Amino acid sequence: MTAGFTALYRRRLSVSLSQPAALAAQILTPVLWVLVVGPALSRAFGGFAHGVNYTSYVSLGQIVFVLPFSAMFAGLTTMFDRDWGIMRELLVAPIRRAVIPLASTAVVLTVAAGQFAIIVGLALARGEHFATTPGRLLTAVLAAALLSAGVYGLAEFLVFTITKPQAFGTLITALGATPYVLCGAIYPIAVLPAGIRWLTWVLPWTHTVSLLRYGLMGDTASGLHQIWPDDLPWTGAALLSLAVVAAFAALTQTAAHRAFTRSTLR
């Protein structure tokens, strides 16, 4: 089990790292936001909430853009392996087949960890200050990891459900960009029309970005009370949001596993 996982993990990581242009392109957007757009907007509008630094706010918002987009793109590698690559060799290997998507998810999480570190590192290098504790940092990291795993589960479910690569390519943009725009990554969801706000509450992206700010910027900046009732303690709201993101990850990973099994054993 472990040997198979390690071999698959190393192979898939090599595939991911063998495309430096794709990695660089995914990093370029947050770099622009963290270093250029965020500070520019902050200067233009003079901040948008008392005691909340917009540059820090928008820096963490970039995490819910980069990580899900990257996870969706990872689905393309799986699709390529299935249609033109090595998937059948892996399927006839003397390993449990469930290890194959597990190793791919582990690589997605590894890449996500690197992207998380780059975004937060860039923000720190630019002079931002994050207020955190080990528990809160763990909450933020866990939220980001669960969102990545959840979106990759969704990508893999789609890969093994949709047969046409073109259709999957369209969904990468739709699923990568739309939730990011709606989830409060660059502005608080409170400013959205009431009819749309309820939609943001069901998006795991919204909960994740709130948890990232809860973990690294504090209670007020988190926006958790724009999702949950005001009388709920911050910790309670954070745990509920974490449960939402965990449920999303569990649901999509289970669906992906089923679609993978159905597609690979006829």
Added chain:
Amino acid sequence: MMQVAARPLVVDGLIKTYPGGVRAVRGISFEVADGEIFGLLGPNGAGKTTTLGVLTTLVRPSGGRALVAGHDVIREPLAVRRAMGVVFQDSVLDNDFSGLANMRLHARLWRVPEDRIAALLDAVGLAGRARDSVRTYSGGMKRRLEIARALLGRPRILLLDEPTLGLDPIVRSELWEMIRALQAAQSVTVLVSTHYLEEAQGVCDRVAIIDRGQIIALDTPSHLVGDLGEHMLDLGVGADPEPVLAVLRDAPPGLGEPMRTVSMVSVPSSLPAPELTDLAGQLALTAAGVTTISIRPATLNDVFLHLTSAARARAEVPA
């Protein structure tokens, strides 16, 4: 029920019906002995790839059973996969990586030492290109790499699904020679599926001919050809072959059942070539519209055409 010994491969009453009701395999049975090269022959869509899919645990059978090295494909899929090396019909390689990297991945997945990689790459003539990206390999080189990779785990059984498909005739011929040589050197049992029946004739110890999901013949190539007749009398005919068929019906003993293709009537015969030539000379073939006459050794292709045309003729007879 068939006797189930610890043979490399035992297929017993295998059935596969896909969702939607397509009956790809309809109760086939065969066994493969240690060290044998066994050919699963038939046209596209005959059920060869589905049968190999069951043996490689990629297709779940609807009925019957299949044992690989004594392990049941449903109950012990990991043991089955450990016992075999597989070369698929189309290329299944990590194209962005080198041949060496592909071999190493296989070694890690099969948990076997990497010390045989160099020798196997050398055996298939790829030692000098081991570090090159697979993307730069020709079709024949990719296929050779896949064969070397399949042998890396010292499998008891090597499964080759249409190994020469898409390759030019010279490369195909070289590949068959290589398969034969590697089989002897590695002491491995080989199950090969192909629709190039004449190629299989020179390589396989025994063959099963499959048509529409059923085995219609199973024997050594020489026995199958011998049963049909050692020679074929090929008669080129015009649009209407009926006068030629009428002449053949009244011919003296020594000719088998005529088989019709688009512009040819082929007749199997167990007569030696000189006698068959004399016999052909005695028939009023030219008067019946025959444009060309030739005599040649019979092949597995003829066996297949003979068996399938007979089966189809039986199927077309009203009950």
